[in-house]
Amino acid sequence: MSNTPVLLDIGTDAYAHQTEVDEVKKHMGIQHNYFDCWIFGFLENKNFNIDETVEKLRRRADFERTQLAACNVTDWMMENMRKGIIQIIGNDKAGRVVFYVSTARDKPVASRREESRMNFDILLTYGTRLRPESKRCQITMLINQDKASMISNLDMTLQADIALRIAKFYPGCVDKIYICKMGRLLAAMAKPIFSRLPAIVSDRIIIISDSDIRHGKLLELFDASVLPIELGGENDCDHQKHYDKFAATIRSYFEQLKPALMRGEEVKEWELENLRAAGFIKDASPMDALKRSIVEPSPSLREQFLPGPLEPAGYSLLLTNGSITGPSFSPRSPALCALDIDDDANLITCETDSIDRDGPRSTGRMQRNASMLSRSPARSLFADYLHQFTTIESFFRLSVTEMHERQWLQIVQWEMQERRSILQGERFIRGDRLLAGLPPSVLLLAKGFLWLCLIVTSSFFFLGTCFIALFGVVTLMNIFFAIFVRPYHVFLYGAALVVVASQFVILCSRGVDVTRSTFQGRVVQAFRALGAKALAVQLIIYVVCTIAFFVLFCAMAVRHDVLTGLQYSIAYGWIVAVCLIFIYHVVFAFGLRTLSTHSYANGSRQYNAEATVYLFMEVEMDDENAEQRCPPAEVMLLTVVGVLSVAMGIAFLTGGGFFFLCATIVAQAVLLQLCTTFVIARSVSSSSDIIISGVFYASVFWMNTIFTISQNGWSGDWGRSTLAVLFVMLFFVITGMVSVFGPWKGAVRRWLFRLSWLLLLLHLIACVAALIAFNYRFGLFVLALAVHLLLCIMRTNESSNNFGMLIMSAGFTLALLACCMLAYASDAEVYEGSVSDVLVPNYANRSSASTVSRYPMSADLVEPQVTLSGMATLASVHTQRNITYVMPPLCLAQFGPTLDALGMALFAKLGLNDDVDAQEKDLRRWFPSFRRLPTPEMVESEVMHLDAFREETATVNTTIVTARSGMDSILMIESMAMWIDTYILSFFSLLMPAPYVDKLMPHLSFVQRMVPAQWMASIEKTTAVVHGLLKDLRGDRENVFIVGHGPVGSRAAVIGLRTQENVYSLTFSGPPVVPSKYNLNFSPEVLARRMLAVQTMQTVFSTWYLRTASMQFIPCSLGGNRCDRIDTTIQTLSQLCDE
Incomplete structure (x- = not known):
């Protein structure tokens, strides 16, 4: 086995994570490196989190034992494969297996979706198998959409389900998906779905236009002998005999694989054993094999030296150039035992203890050795010298080979470090790269000015974020107090409070992101759409703004005074920052696309934004987080804070003082913040938004109860309004908890998810519609925010972060406490x-x-x-x-x-x-x-x-x-x-x-x-x-x-x-x-x-x-x-x- 890392088959970027891969193998009990590329795909999908990767690999093993082992190649599947919808046409220039898909030949039937899923599982398992020449376990899909009909040739539900299965069970296996000759109508329908797919899939979708094909874009990726004629190549692969052969190959492969799955073996282990049996894999390195060949006797000599059965404690002597070596062949030491010649413990010297040459045991041993020597055949002295020379030369050649491999790995590591520094230079503003070529005397001043610009602009963005939080707190305070004007206003303005609060959380999150990226010298995510030009554009904007604000300061300082000049320059700085953050916030909901490529991956997402796919398509939901439960410590903490909030509120309602009201407000805010943080940390799917919405409703209900009952009591419409809010809140909270944390699988979980989301959306739509009817100006304002919020939820599931949530929750809580304390101070003066x-x-x-x-x-x-x-x-x-x-x-x-x-x-x-x-x-x-x-x-x-x-x-x-x-x-x-x-x-x-x-x-x-x-x-x-x-x-x-x-x-x-x-x-x-x-x-x-x-x-x-x-x-x-x-x-x- 060569010392070359298997991860280098994928690339140097993958080899940079060899340590994480080795840690995963240690957890899985894997001693070799043949599965490194396979493991890397799972590791990359989990953002290189070791524990989550191990869990995902175990879920993959469960999938093989339960779902893949239950598959059968039916007659319909064989007929479908003989149509030539999918076939393997070779490898691309990177060494990946190429699946050529002709969409126009597919006639999907809704009733056959389950068989189509099984067929795809079998095909992808075959395409990602371990091969003698490569262990990267990756394929490239080349999809030809020519003459494909959106109605008769395309099942978007099946396509979305397959994409989600790739993310769940084959992460990283489909490395590239090239879609060619897509019609405009089909593209208009497919692109929104592509943007909602998991990032592990959507990041790899590349649409190749007809112009790209004419300019030879595909020939840069595939050899002409591999690329089909229809796409500008020379491969005439559209023949029925190829389809039949491919179908027979797939059937034969799975018929051999299934018995192993039924025995409990894993797919990769079975493939590795087949490669070993065929002699394509050697477990020992060449140096180890050479050492063993020197120490071990040949079979003919063993037959001469051991004519009878082995005796316990019996010894055989090998005479090699006058030296005696006595390996022991006993029942506990196999005859094929090998001694490591590099091990000093095997050497017998004059100073070796425990060897008694004068004892009777030694005398018996010498007699046995003499008898063995009398029977050993005579050997030629020339043959011994030739054998020794050949051995020395073999050692020398192997040593040179190993030195070459080590040096080559060092070169690769140096190259990786250089590439990382180049990549870092593209994303980080580094003066030594941007200002290369300047004289040393000027370079220091230029770098100082550059970092000064970053500090100034990041300060403006920080002040802008603070003003956004101030504006949001004031807005939320006015909406919050509007709840208590009339009975049932809690439904209208409570929903508005949830919408507006969510918007400001996202807006503050964008401000924090921009501030942090600017201060750290990183390219702001909004500029990454410009590709390699992002760094220069961002730097130019920062420098121009800094110079403009300095000129403004000088002008106002001359006209008025220095303090006034500072006030004008700072005011314009953070006002411009607020405008930029707001524009970024509005555009963020529509996703940020890299302009230099045709990838429809949403660069702003790190997690799944699959809400619309699950809501409107019959796809299987991801069960990765379904079995996760909050740790007991988190449950205990949430329980204690919740009980404290309820206890303090009841104490205030029953005649308690001002302290209990403030304690209730603080406890409820802490409960909301902790619950949101824990839920986001435990689940990255859209189901977490249901829980967060339920907690928001629970908080609104409890605050409404505290303020309404203490002011108006339970009489009349106020009591009925409070009970109505209680029942609605309980319904949403219980429904969300059951759908998210219940032990549901498959269609049941999918329909519970749909029920929870649709009821939540219907409730939101009804409240906003009623708000428009009673207060049309504010209702239209909330409607616009609600539409933008839905876009953020459906397209960018990580649109908010803990910083934005913390800023808004803390700001609103402090403002409400300030109102309480000011009112208490005014009342205390009486x-x-x-x-x-x-x-x-x-x-x-x-x-x-x-x-x-x-x-x-x-x-x-x-x-x-x-x-x-x-x-x-x-x-x-x-x-x-x-x-x-x-x-x-x-x-x-x-x-x-x-x-x-x-x-x-x-x-x-x-x-x-x-x-x-x-x-x-x-x-x-x-x-x-x-x-x-x-x-x-x-x-x-x-x-x-x-x-x-x-x-x-x-x-x-x-x-x-x-x-x-x-x-x-x-x-x-x-x-x-x-x-x-x-x-x-x-x-x-x-x-x-x-x-x-x-x-x-x-x-x-x-x-x-x-x-x-x-x-x-x-x-x-x-x-x-x-x-x-x-x-x-x-x-x-x-x-x-x-x-x-x-x-x-x-x-x-x-x-x-x-x-x-x-x-x-x-x-x-x-x-x-x-x-x-x-x-x-x-x-x-x-x-x-x-x-x-x-x-x-x-x-x-x-x-x-x-x-x-x-x-x-x-x-x-x-x-x-x-x-x-x-x-x-x-x-x-x-x-x-x-x-």
Whole structure:
């Protein structure tokens, strides 16, 4: 047996995986290398995973014992083979067996599909057999579609089933499939099916056009003596005698194979034994055979030396050139035993122990040796020298041969390393290859600039991915809260939530892929369609973009400043990145095809995308993952998290606190993430999408139950809606579990798979149709996303990855938790009881000696800068006080005859008091000149509660409207969706110019205007109440201030800005109000006059807050959320503005 690796029959790329092949053979107990090519096909199909390859080989063995052994060559099969549909015409130039298929001769019958499958199994087994000249076990299919009819000559169901059988039982055996002379109608029908076949098959399909045949494309692959005349060759193979001979050969082969299969032998082992019996395989190497021929005696000498039967412990002596060698022939040592001449243990020297030359045993042995020598024939001295010379020359020749083979293998290994480096250079951006030829002094600078471009562009793609996640979280939040507006909305907007969430998961996955590929210097998958030019094109784009952004930075830095230049260049960078990722996401669903070849393999897929094949064709499903079960550790972990989610939810529904709600949300998000990760890891088929969809529905149901029941209870339509969702969720989850993990085979599993998928699709279609009927704008939007999602599922089963899923699930969970915490913080500010005794008890006395005052309607609410001359002028109108230090501008603002900034903060605190009597007491203590105004009664389900107070003087009348959160905690959580986008976008405020923030905000929350929301309806009602309360308060003597704290205060400020012009808004520690988001066409100057937003520094969000013209900051060193409290604001203002 030669030392040349068998894998080199396939190529050097295959030989690079010799270690993995040897590991598989070790698991399978295979000691030789004749099956290396056969094993490599299975190993490549499993992405070189050792354990999965071993399992697939065992399934192949089961297939041989159960299915292949049960085959019989029927008369119909013999008749079909005699038609010449398939015949072997020789080998291609790579040494593969060529199957020539004439499609026009086939007349498929649906009732004979099972026999056609058996016939194909037998033909492929024969074509991939071990041959004396080659062990690569591969064939090439040359398919002639000339004059083939789509109706009478083609059974697409059978073709798809055969392709799936190749992937399951013959991976890598069909190395190339050349399809020639395919008609346009047939190509239009076949190409979509080719793209959905497993990659192990679709990657090998190459369509040869008539133009390629005329230009000799096939002659580059096949010898003219092999290529049929119809395809431009010289092989006249279309004769009936050839068909008959081929059919007889196949029948004879299988009749010999079947008894071996019935005995339990494997196909390859049986073929190997036949080659051994025919003498085509020698187990020993030439060197071993030579050593054995030297040490072993010839049969004639053994007959002379051993005339009688062998005796135990008997010895024979061979005299060779005066040396004595005594091999022992005993019952435990066969007569054909050979001694290894390279083994030092066989040498007897003077220093050898355990040899007693003087003992009686030695004396007897010498007597026996003497008797043997007396009978040994005389040998010629010349013959001995000739024999020795021949032996030495044979050793020398074999040594030279082995040295040649070793050197040749080293050359092959060097070539493989060089090829790998070349391939790596095509896929990785390596400066030493791209910049070859540059002077050494310039090369280092060029490589540094190249990697700088990669870092800059990857940073932009990372920021773009973050913005996509931000946009997706905001969109999902608005859709999620739309579920709770009316009963049964969970079906409409729940399905929309699943569709939109899946889309954003895929979109984030594309962003992560592009970012990672760019940062690592690899060619982005979207550019691989350009072939060898991909590297240059991608590099040019990166360099051009980097230079363009640098030029933009320089221009803006010269026009404005360095920070503004950075903001403009970064903003344009990640905006362009978002657009590119979105285009890549849209195109990804249609697959990426290599432009330089005619292969219809979908380059973007690594796993099977066979959903449509299983749904619409009678093909056998892949059972590789049917018997896999989740490990006990995974099952236990999922069970614990699921039970924890249910327990926390029940605890919240039965009166538990805010902690149980947050725990339920986190546990459900973790359960969804873990389940999705585990299912994807355990199954790569389309069945995994059924489980994932079921888990999504279960999550939507549980969140709907938590929010709906805690707010509306089980009464009326809400209870019936919850039960309906429960039954639908259980149906889909149970159906998916049964169809995926049940012990089903064959047609039963296929029909359960179809039932699960069709019901899921019908449910999705019904929900989207109903959504279009009730909300056509949003329904059409979801319909477009659903169509794109179905394309991704059917064509690109690995369209999403764990990174995209993790980003979206974590982002949505954190945003929902933020809404809960903001609502909880707003609700915690509401109090009962009087606080005027401990909080600025002497404010009424301060107001009598007020500082510089002015009419609030004659000037802006806030003067950022007030000069001393201006202060002196205003002091002439009112009592002036000696000022010994510089006050902040906020302390100089006067909102009424007895009202300053501290008084407004006290009114915000007063509005948070839920005790009417205590509120009256504090009002008389702080503001004795104010009285309460009657306000329309507001139900507990409103998002805000309003109180109004009024002061009337001879010069001006001042009305203060305060706001606090309502009693419905769930509605408060939902209302935080009004600000969650502002809080999230604040993290991007430093990465773009200020005008861009105002322009971007309406587009970020566009879904908010398309879906219903309870809090929006509640705000409309509150706005109507404010209009009714203030409709008579008009004129120059009337000033109205709406005061609030936190998110509720900002919400009240928006309501005030929407009313009449003499209404001003003041907020303390609230989210920034972006006018464009609420269709407020205010300039920064008008906003500064109409609104004042007081923010404390060192809070959780103060660093990232969006800066607007209406903001004023006051210091705070407490940190965390303590600086956000209204009590802290009051104390800080009291210290700042104290005399």
